[in-house]
Amino acid sequence: MNTADTRGSSEHGHEAAGEDAFREAITIGDGVDGTDATRRAEADGDRHDGPRNTPDQGEMELAERHALRRVQGLSTELTDITEVEYRALRLERVVLIGVWTSGNQTDADNSLTELAALSETAGALVLEGLTQRRSKPDPATYVGKGKAAELRDIVEATGADTVICDGELTPGQLRQLEDVVKVKVVDRTALILDIFAQHASSSEGKAQVELAQLSYLLPRLRGWGDSLSRQAGGSGGGAGGGVGTRGPGETKIETDRRRINDKMAKLRRQLAHMRTARDVKRDVRRTREVPSVAIAGYTNAGKSSLLNRLTGAGVLVENALFATLDPTVRQARTPDGRGFTLSDTVGFVRHLPHQLVEAFRSTLEEVADSDLILHVIDGSHPDPESQIRAVHEVFADIEAGDVPELIVVNKVDAADPDVLKVLRTRYPTMVEVSARTGEGVPELVAALAEALPELAHEVNALVPYTRGDLIAKVHQEGRIISEEHTGDGTAIHAFVPELLAAKLNEYAPSRA
């Protein structure tokens, strides 16, 4: 990184300040490069929550995921993207580049740090990162001409095989920047899609990701084709490029486009089907009037850790972005005995690709449909408020803006006290916890119980011993005020959901 830093600071003095932040960025993941499955798994051992001798669901998933880590030595090939499977974007040795148009240097650094974490999560080795301050990204090459040339030198010097841009680029920008740097150029959207593709495990998750990838790919078909043509025909572009330019011709692009459209239609049908099944399940929960609590928040905030801490669910926890894609729903209970469901969801990120929001809409609806959102915040992040804003944007997008929200600042064991102080003034009712140490968890449980709607129906009944099933249900779903075993049956006074109330009322002592 030395060469580039000197260059960076001579041209743009402010970049030197970002050096430290960035050096931190490239050691995310304990400096393990993410390409050696064994080393990675070992290194993860001590970062991993939960007992190591009893592998639970999450640990098994983690082992499986690491076993699938990319191996080094497969270079990113500039083959026709329409012919390789899209998700095989083999990111490897990468250089990051960001353009910042607003905010200060710290914001720019945080953003590049996040891009580094995303890259490593995708299995790439981050070699270098640079940012450029511009009023807006260059319409031709995203970064300006000078910066692009600098980028090319860095790519050459480091032997990088991919450049990742911190934004969404137009097909034209990707192509023209590729032309300058002579290696593959990928944008943040493609990177996030790639992580989702690696992490999706349920059939619904896989279908959702594939749909998002295809809708990202569709408008870019020609772009990639052109780029490859130019690759073969030398720089300069245009029609005069010789054999290579005729590579993926018009007909091929048309065929690909049709194939992709067909595939997307099929995926949409499948998803609609899966969605019906999910709606049915949710309706069952609704009619039982069991309140639902959704754990939502920025990726890596500790949502799964918190669910595990609250319910012992054994959900996969990983220091990687988007570890969780499939929603997990668990039964839980307030200290006074009211049942509720607690669900873990996919994390959010700044500029979550809209293709993903679209594709994951049905999953995200769980959040919009819940009675309460536990909005988990990573208190150890230097700028949690920017993450809160990003999450609120997604809430608005999925129409979850009206759902009551309980702000939970997690990782207080690792948080900067000053950051916490600022948060406290902004969100006076927030709860501070550490899923790792358990600190604050009892307070969180109390706040949760407080925020949950009270069961609406109060019943007094004398239930005969032959209807033990009803009493069991009251224990499961209701809140018991008193219970007494009499000669005629169980006398019970409780708050219960509507359906159960109707059944219990058959045994209400007559008022006559």
Ligand SMILES: Nc1nc2c(ncn2[C@@H]2O[C@H](COP(=O)(O)OP(=O)(O)OP(=O)(O)O)[C@@H](O)[C@H]2O)c(=O)[nH]1
């Ligand atoms: N220091 C500290 N680390 C924590 C705490 N809670 C979670 N972590 C770590 O934060 C990382 C992310 O935790 P997860 O529970 O996977 O986070 P998540 O929000 O579910 O992340 P995604 O599913 O990827 O969106 C893991 O490395 C956890 O060990 C905490 O209270 N303190």
Ligand SMILES: [Mg+2]
């Ligand atoms: Mg998770």
